[in-house]
Amino acid sequence: MLPSRVLVLSMLGPLCLAVFTLFDPSYWRLMVAIDLAIALIALVDAALAWRPLVSVTRELHPVFSLGRANPVTLTLRSRAKRRLQVNVTDDLFEQASSEDLPLSVSIPAGGRVQASYHVRPLRRGAHALGAHHVRYGSPLGLWQRQLDLPAESPVRVYPDLEAMRMYDLMARQARELELVRATRLRGNESEFERLREYTRDDDYRSVDWKATARRQSLICREYQLESNQSLVFMLDAGRSMTSESDGIARFDHALNATLMLSHVAVRGGDRVGLVGFDASVRAFVAPASGARAARQLIQASYDLHPELVEPDYDEAFDYLSLRVRQRALVILFSHVMDEQVAATLVKRAAALSRRHLPLVVLFRDAEVERLAAAPLVGPAGLYTRGAAAEILRWQAGLVRELRRAGAQVLDVFPRELTPALINRYLEIKARRLL
Structure with a gap:
């Protein structure tokens, strides 16, 4: 129970009288009488408001999309015999925000109302919305009754599902996916359709x-294009994939592209699978076809986050070789910045290419490229530009070594990854490299 503005203002009268009693003691009886009257009325008002009069239930979809505004609906019921003006808010989970809270609603006597707000989660994984906090005025308006109503609504935050729904709608209407140059290729190297x-x-x-x-x-x-072929996505969840580009971790760029391409591949009749790893293999989905396969990839990866450890490529590739025997397009996402790791990657890509078609996705760094092209300003600028140029030279050498090892390479900025990857997949299919 919290004092309202009305109660606070009503105490100003006795406070003024208290000042007057310092100069004229005859005012003290009036001051005490007013104090007692206000206290009595406040106690009666508090007693009338003591019984909770509002209950809240919450409705939401158990799956949220990362970075999207996901709707939540509250139903507020009143047992009061008067109209209540109610403010309500919910406890959100960490790394989630809402621009709509707190909500303010008016509930008729004995009635109910619904109000909605939106939650924007900033991290994938399993979370929960917590307690409701309700505040409304007492009958005489001297108090604000506050209710803390326990509640827990589990939610799973998946990568951006809305983007896949948008693509699905566009595909059903035979329209081109935004930013993707090719939808269904036509040519004499594939199967005749119509x-x-x-x-x-x-x-x-x-x-x-x-x-x-x-x-x-x-x-x-x-x-x-030919169908019933296999794609296996290998997601490096190691140290280098924690760094951000455009405010999003490189790992999340890779995961978004994985789910989008898996959606495209499944709709085209291909099988999709996944290996997620850092120092050990943390997730595996065997290649399968159909919408269920795409859902399995989401289930296996929604709570997968990059860790500050070095990835073990040897273990990941050995794991893949034991479990995926049929030839597949193996798409590895990584951000290699270490010579020893790069040497291991080249060696394993060469071994993998004997059975599968490896496609290594490397992330370009816009900041490094900016520094390499920056004008020279003093000795520090010369050193910075030289260091950036050396990084680019080393990365270009890695791309050449991977191609000599028999791997396809996609060297791309993170923000351009999804359309570039889909186009490369379609190109590989059209050229019958699988």
Whole structure:
């Protein structure tokens, strides 16, 4: 129970009288009478407000999307015989925010209302929303009744699912995924699917002249990519993947691209699997097809976070070799900055290429490239520019060594990863490298 502004202001009268009694003691009886009256009224008002009059229930989807505004609905019920003006807020989990709280609602006598707010989680994993905190005025307005109502609503924060839903809608409407150049490739190196009318962006070599003659309009052949092939995503969750780009950890860039490409691959009839590792293997999903396979990847990775340890490539590749026998496109995400780690990666990529097709995704660093191109300002600027240029030279050498070892390489800025990876996947499929 907290005093309201009305109660605080009502105490100003007796306070003024207390000052007057310093000069004229005859005011003390009036002061005491007013004090007793205010105290009696306040006690009666507090007694009337003592019984809790508001209850709260919460409705939400048990899965939240990382970085998105996820809706939460509160239902407030009143047992009061008067209209209540209620303020309510919820305990959020760490690394979550809401711009809507606290909520202010008016509940009619004996009625109920619903109010909604949005939670924006900033970290994946298992979390929970906590207690409700409710505040409303007493019958006479002298007190603010505060209720702390225990509640716990478990939620799992997954990577950005809304982006995949957006892609799914666009794919169903036969539209192109934003920022991705190619959707379904057409050409004579894939399986024939159907005949359709010619469009301006079609290759003239795809025109079916017999069908064109029959229908008296240009008809072309449409081909689809081979399906029922395997992709395995290897997510390095070691030290170097904790660093951020555009406010997001490199690991999360890799995970978002993994889930988006797995969604594309599953819709195209391919199988998807996953190996998550740091100093040991922390997650594994065997390659499988269908929507269930994409959900398994989400379940296995939503609580996977990069740790400040060195990744063990030998253990991860040995684990993969034992469990994935059929040829697959193995996509490894890493940010290699150590010569010993780089040598291990090249060696393991060469061994892997005997059975699988390795695709190593390396992250470019915009800050390093900016420093390498920065104007020279004094000796410190010369040293900084030289160091940045040396890093770029070393990284370019690593890319060449990986390609000589038989690996495909995608060297890309984190913000451009998802569209670039999908395009490379489609290119590999079109060229029948698997």
